[in-house]
Amino acid sequence: MKYDIDALMQAKNLDAIVVIGSAENNPPMYYMTGGGHVSAATLIKKRGEKAVLYCNDMERDEAAKSGLTIRLYGEYPLLELFKDANGDGVLMMALRMQRIFNTLGVKGRVGLYGHEDVSATFATLSRLQKLMPEVEFVGETREESLFNQAMETKSEEEVARIREMGKHTTEVVRLTAEFLTSCDVRDDEVLLKKDGSPLTIGDVKQKINLWLAERDAVPSEGFIFSIGRDAGVPHSMGNPTDLMRLGQTIVFDIYPQERGGGYFYDFTRTWSLGYAMPEAQELYDQVQEIYDKVLENMDLNVPFKEYQRMTCEYFESKGHKTPMNTPAPQEGYVHSLGHGVGINIHERPFSGFQASDDQRLAPGVVITVEPGLYYPEKGMGFRIEDTYWVRPDGKMELLADYPYDFVLEMKKWKK
């Protein structure tokens, strides 16, 4: 939670934290400011003190919406800094940061955060480090960073926003299923558009994009709608020119975000239109079985990776490769069971075997559960994914309900 930040600073022995970059598409800055059109800002928080946000003068009104203390870069006009730096752009930026640090009395161990241009950041900080030996910059892995740790547990207000995105997400999935199952089908089992031409992945994706836009649900990292072999490669987004056909596995993994860089939802269904090949049905049933088994066994405060182990053991018992015994498998069960969801589409707690034991099903975490099987050479792939909230009372709450049917019956086609 946000109120954990000072305690985390204490635990990490940080005297101050600095967050750089824009308020959008930059999770730590969004977390601190609530978003808005504020670019190239610098947020500074000393331990035990309130955060101060420096921004461009033109963006003062947008920045003020954050409710934070706002100061303007104009206090240190660029043209003056430029002269002081003899036209050296890196030094100019380092000098501005130095003046900001001196104004606020920042020194000691300073945690560094944000999603920004790494070239300019690395150059500026390296120079600033020479100007200010009294400061020690501290970087952290994403997984163990202060912000990912604070964000790991959510307030009810945050959960409400994720649930709202879940509602939009499942509405769009329902519209997609209704659209697909209403299509005419050619003799060769290709779906047809109203004008009689073949329906492509690209056509379906365009409709999905519109349905998302109507709901202010932004596919900021795209979405996966793939068929056949592509469905067998977990992160293949789908080939726009592929034709929609009956009896092929379709993986639809959709993870829209609030407009302006806010909270995500994450959801996957696998479908086979009209009928399923027997082998596909068998593999789907396995994915469904372990999904159900994981859900039945989830217990408060257990490390998330324990369920990755359970999933691997199950899939290995069925003869599939998994990351438990095969490093980086390219078929079978090839990823981890799930991840936290928030302002980051992937965040703590993680469930991979290298995840730390403190990434647990603690009260307040929001996680995905998403077992899958992938056989690109067989032209098929499967994944079922939902997003759950571990409630303060210890119950796992599904944040958006949707049926698990694998075969979707076509309205105008019978086998």
Add this chain to the structure above:
Amino acid sequence: MKYDIDALMQAKNLDAIVVIGSAENNPPMYYMTGGGHVSAATLIKKRGEKAVLYCNDMERDEAAKSGLTIRLYGEYPLLELFKDANGDGVLMMALRMQRIFNTLGVKGRVGLYGHEDVSATFATLSRLQKLMPEVEFVGETREESLFNQAMETKSEEEVARIREMGKHTTEVVRLTAEFLTSCDVRDDEVLLKKDGSPLTIGDVKQKINLWLAERDAVPSEGFIFSIGRDAGVPHSMGNPTDLMRLGQTIVFDIYPQERGGGYFYDFTRTWSLGYAMPEAQELYDQVQEIYDKVLENMDLNVPFKEYQRMTCEYFESKGHKTPMNTPAPQEGYVHSLGHGVGINIHERPFSGFQASDDQRLAPGVVITVEPGLYYPEKGMGFRIEDTYWVRPDGKMELLADYPYDFVLEMKKWKK
């Protein structure tokens, strides 16, 4: 141009370049890969050699679409690295990068690029630097970076993509104007929706978002649609609950991007619905006059900032503050004249006074021209912006045509 990269590496004395991060929302990586759903990738190019792209095994198919040589992180399994690093996440990432560098024989001066998590990047590189004293990492300011310099001039294919976004942009602007001028108007000059309730900025923005989605034009950094005082603050995005009224200045600055993180277009019009206040008309006419004057005087290979000077001189002659004589003015003409547009919404050439002389109207650049005046206390602001291509034959080509009317006549209302 992309083919300048080796020459730029030579000029900057770089033995290799490393680009990190995802292919989307990361201009240098998009430039090298053409986009696609490839996250947390590492691209390495030694001078005079072809680029190699390391990616997660699951994303190999998406990565292959780049046409680059693809290698998989799975060559160095994370679980092994994790053991080698005794569970230290930063060291684990540094060890992986070290193995990649050793595999490819990377050493010497290595330019660092990409838009990524700065905390993990800073931590990893600081550790890697200790492991590999034979490597010197080089960061650059955005403005002077190798990629911004390469991207500064565009191929005809790149210009065609920007022009296409311009077409979509002006179509959406036309739909917006048609919608607004068709509204009923209440006695107090507030515009009404079909259901008789007042039309808000939020309502208009929602329509614009839908029209953009229909065209696969993504408002990845939002857009500005603001009225009255907000129009007087250049980067205020507009307050969703503000009512649409006659006779108020409306600044509509729209800069959509190709889906998946490609090329932008940048465009602004200022409108006053039904009628204009005399002072507003006068200020608008000044903005229009200097816009026209700049266009008439633009010459091939002149430093862009010369036109910033021309614009400031004109506005000062009319009694306005400008950055020429006032550091960081908060009213009058408060920004610079324009900027390059490409995969970045703001890129070289820049026109601010601190821009280098080599940021010129060279053949192949694509720039905005956007003079404006801002008086938040008077409740008004003005900007006119179009995007131009400096053609190889030296002519300035407007990439999307749109009328410059300030007062938009209301179809169902007369003064």
